[in-house]
Amino acid sequence: MESNANILDLNQLRRSCGSCALHELCLPAGIGRDDLVRLDSAVRDRRALDQGSMLYRDGDGLQALYVVRSGSLKSFVLNEAGEVQILGFHLPGEIVGFDALATDRHVSHAEALEASSICELPYARLQQVAIEVPALHRQLMRVISREMVEEHRHTVMMGRQQAQEQLAIFLKNLTDRYQRYQRLQRDAITLTLPMSRYDIAKYLGLVVETVSRLFSRMKEMGVLEVDRKSVRILRPDLLADLCRSSSVSTSKRRGTG
Amino acid sequence: MESNANILDLNQLRRSCGSCALHELCLPAGIGRDDLVRLDSAVRDRRALDQGSMLYRDGDGLQALYVVRSGSLKSFVLNEAGEVQILGFHLPGEIVGFDALATDRHVSHAEALEASSICELPYARLQQVAIEVPALHRQLMRVISREMVEEHRHTVMMGRQQAQEQLAIFLKNLTDRYQRYQRLQRDAITLTLPMSRYDIAKYLGLVVETVSRLFSRMKEMGVLEVDRKSVRILRPDLLADLCRSSSVSTSKRRGTG
DNA sequence: CGCCCGCTTGAGTTAAGTCAATGACCGTGG
DNA sequence: CCACGGTCATTGACTTAACTCAAGCGGGCG
Numbered sequence: 099m100e101s102n103a104n105i106l107d108l109n110q111l112r113r114s115c116g117s118c119a120l121h122e123l124c125l126p127a128g129i130g131r132d133d134l135v136r137l138d139s140a141v142r143d144r145r146a147l148d149q150g151s152m153l154y155r156d157g158d159g160l161q162a163l164y165v166v167r168s169g170s171l172k173s174f175v176l177n178e179a180g181e182v183q184i185l186g187f188h189l190p191g192e193i194v195g196f197d198a199l200a201t202d203r204h205v206s207h208a209e210a211l212e213a214s215s216i217c218e219l220p221y222a223r224l225q226q227v228a229i230e231v232p233a234l235h236r237q238l239m240r241v242i243s244r245e246m247v248e249e250h251r252h253t254v255m256m257g258r259q260q261a262q263e264q265l266a267i268f269l270k271n272l273t274d275r276y277q278r279y280q281r282l283q284r285d286a287i288t289l290t291l292p293m294s295r296y297d298i299a300k301y302l303g304l305v306v307e308t309v310s311r312l313f314s315r316m317k318e319m320g321v322l323e324v325d326r327k328s329v330r331i332l333r334p335d336l337l338a339d340l341c342r343s344s345s346v347s348t349s350k351r352r353g354t355g
Numbered sequence: 356m357e358s359n360a361n362i363l364d365l366n367q368l369r370r371s372c373g374s375c376a377l378h379e380l381c382l383p384a385g386i387g388r389d390d391l392v393r394l395d396s397a398v399r400d401r402r403a404l405d406q407g408s409m410l411y412r413d414g415d416g417l418q419a420l421y422v423v424r425s426g427s428l429k430s431f432v433l434n435e436a437g438e439v440q441i442l443g444f445h446l447p448g449e450i451v452g453f454d455a456l457a458t459d460r461h462v463s464h465a466e467a468l469e470a471s472s473i474c475e476l477p478y479a480r481l482q483q484v485a486i487e488v489p490a491l492h493r494q495l496m497r498v499i500s501r502e503m504v505e506e507h508r509h510t511v512m513m514g515r516q517q518a519q520e521q522l523a524i525f526l527k528n529l530t531d532r533y534q535r536y537q538r539l540q541r542d543a544i545t546l547t548l549p550m551s552r553y554d555i556a557k558y559l560g561l562v563v564e565t566v567s568r569l570f571s572r573m574k575e576m577g578v579l580e581v582d583r584k585s586v587r588i589l590r591p592d593l594l595a596d597l598c599r600s601s602s603v604s605t606s607k608r609r610g611t612g
Numbered sequence: 613c614g615c616c617c618g619c620t621t622g623a624g625t626t627a628a629g630t631c632a633a634t635g636a637c638c639g640t641g642g
Numbered sequence: 643c644c645a646c647g648g649t650c651a652t653t654g655a656c657t658t659a660a661c662t663c664a665a666g667c668g669g670g671c672g
Contacts, residue, residue: 142475175511178599183514185507187410197507206507225493232486239482242499243456249506250454250463254432256513257440257560259661261628295651302515308628310652326651335624342435411629518630518660565660567620583619583669613672620667629659635652642645 114138122158123191123279124165125219125237133231140223147171147210153194155207160198162220168188169214170292173197174300175206184301186252187211187293189275194240211292256303264302266340269322273331288330316340359608371395379536380448380536381422382476382494390488397480404428404467410451412464417455419477423447426471427549430454431557432463441558443509444468444550450498468549513560521559522569523597530588545587573597 115126116134126134144167147153153164153171171188184204188194198204199221199293228235255267273287293300295313299306313329321337323330331337372383373391383391387528401424404410410421410428428445442463446453456478485492511523511588530544548555552570556563570586573579580587588594 134671175507177511183511189536196500196503199496200498200504205504225489225496229486229489229492235486235492236482239456239495239499242496242503243453246453246499246503246506247457247462249503249510250432253442253506253509253513254440256510257557259560259627263523277360300514303516305629306651307630311628314652315441424637513666516659562661563619564662571620614651615672616670618667618669620665621665625660625662627659627661628657630657631655633652633654635650637650638648640648641647642643 105113107109115141118167120165120167120191120279125193125234125241127240128237129231129233133233134226135201136231137234140219140227143218145216145218147214147216149210149212151209151210153210153216154198158198158204160202160204160221163195163224164194165217165219166210167215167217170211171208171214172211172293172297173206173208175184182300183303184297185273186248187297187301188311190279193241193245196245205313209299252301260343261302261304261308262312262315262340263343264304265298265309266337268298268302269329269331269339272340273334287334288328291309291327291329368395368483372398375424377422377424377448377536382450382498384490384497385487386490390490393484393488397476398474399483400475400608402475404471404473406467406469408467410465410467410473411455411461412456413454413461413594415461416460417452417478419475420450420452420481422450422474422476424472427468428465428471429468429550429554430463430465431585439557440560441554443505444529444554444558447536450502453499453502456530466472468554509558517600518559518561518565519569519572520600521561522555522566522573525555525559526586526588527594527598530591545585548584548586568612 114134115121115124115138116131118124118126121127126137129137147169154161156175166188168190169196170190173185173188173194174182175185176182186194188208194208195204197206224238228238229260251267251271255264255271258264258267269289272291273289276289277287282331293301295309299309302309313322316337317324318339319336321331321333321340356454371391372378372381372395373388375381375383378384381521383394388395403427411418413432422447425447427447428451430442430445430451432440432442434440443451445465451465454463481495485495488593507522508528512521514522515524526546529548530546533546534544552566553563556566559566570579570581573594574581576593578588578590578597580589
């Protein structure tokens with residue numbers, strides 16, 4: 099019964115939600131086969147973004163929500179003085195653009211950190227389908243809530259007194275999120291950070307020098323192996339410790355120099 | 356045409372969304388008369404909360420969303436060490452509980468800062484009505500998005516290097532939100548803070564001593580008049596300046612001592 | 613009336629910021 | 643192919659704003 103539908107149009111299939119690798123993480127999670135077809139009808143198409151290109155800007159009208167399919171984005175705001183605050187990094191399966199629902203205008207910027215591809219969900223159409231398909235409505239609420247919980251995590255991270263704890267939590271969270279869709283092995287993880295040190299700093303409310311020093315410190319402590327964008331987590335257990343309190347290991351700082 | 360409906364049942368009226376003073380700020384905004392009746396049917400009833408009582412706790416199942424009708428709440432999380440991070444303060448017209456939509460469990464606590472009253476919106480019923488009433492669906496999304504934008508404001512505030520800027524932004528935001536529903540005059544504002552200095556500190560990621568010192572400093576600068584919970588903003592213009600950059604006025608610190 | 617809790621203030625410490633210089637990589641063009 | 647310039651990252655020396663610890667104040671409540 100399903101093979102029938104699948105053979106018909108390979109091209110269509112490739113872009114359909116039902117066959118997407120992110121199926122279970124994205125909007126379709128928990129939506130039945132028949133309704134998936136309708137959801138598909140709400141997906142305009144895929145869009146490719148080069149590194150550095152903007153998906154939307156502060157002030158842009160609400161056109162659509164966007165699912166990250168591959169690559170990654172950052173969302174951020176600029177204040178009057180041009181200072182950046184990064185609001186979030188967005189990985190495959192995550193949805194961006196919710197900030198515009200309140201006022202029908204975006205109030206932040208979204209930019210590709212690397213070559214990325216995006217599913218565009220025109221909002222008017224999405225809303226229509228959500229009304230027809232209660233399961234989608236529920237899932238949409240679930241996804242927004244997930245975003246909100248992620249915001250809370252960000253807040254908690256920024257509230258930490260010790261910058262080292264902040265960075266540890268950031269790295270932990272990033273590995274968790276990458277593992278979710280890459281099915282990576284649990285230990286001995288190598289991350290390729292799509293964002294710059296500057297971005298990390300502005301995400302955490304720090305300056306870039308502090309972030310750089312913290313990477314060096316964690317390297318020195320044997321927690322990480324760092325080579326530019328590549329971060330290998332040698333001791334996930336120690337990293338987890340650092341998430342809780344840096345105080346136990348600060349003595350290391352002068353120990354091995 | 357409307358007087359007719361209004362006289363029928365004063366008791367019912369008192370609790371109905373159509374007659375609520377927060378009408379335009381809360382869920383009913385933009386929903387027609389007929390649909391309002393349905394929304395009303397989704398509101399279980401009003402609940403009174405004493406100061407310090409919990410509306411929900413981390414781990415509680417999702418029962419309902421809650422509208423603050425009067426008074427105020429704080430939402431927060433505790434880490435393993437028992438340290439607090441305040442996620443938000445919630446004033447009349449604002450809705451809390453969205454954190455539970457993702458997993459059907461709350462992942463934060465909500466506590467009344469003062470005697471408060473709450474409209475309870477059982478979620479299953481709300482969802483049902485949202486499916487029947489597309490305008491409510493849209494408004495619900497709008498409200499969640501508003502929460503998300505508020506989270507972003509919180510993030511930006513916490514990202515500031517200068518604690519004085521953080522507190523200035525906090526106070527500015529609080530006056531703006533109080534004005535929204537109290538229709539206060541624009542200048543010469545007196546706030547009665549429902550939260551402790553400790554709460555403010557934990558909201559901003561600071562320690563209580565720093566917050567206390569900042570209040571004293573702003574008092575000394577002539578921006579505020581502070582008497583325990585009562586904060587009178589003498590110079591809204593200066594407060595607005597402090598939101599942008601403290602650097603210009605830090606010299607004041609030793610000037611008038 | 614007095615205790616307790618929340619707030620303020622002071623003195624000293626420290627972690628993170630600032631400023632500045634150097635180093636490593638990358639893409640471009642000779 | 644290599645030299646060059648630019649950007650990003652690292653590191654060092656110094657400064658400073660916020661934290662810690664500690665004491666004292668004051669208002670509200672029993």
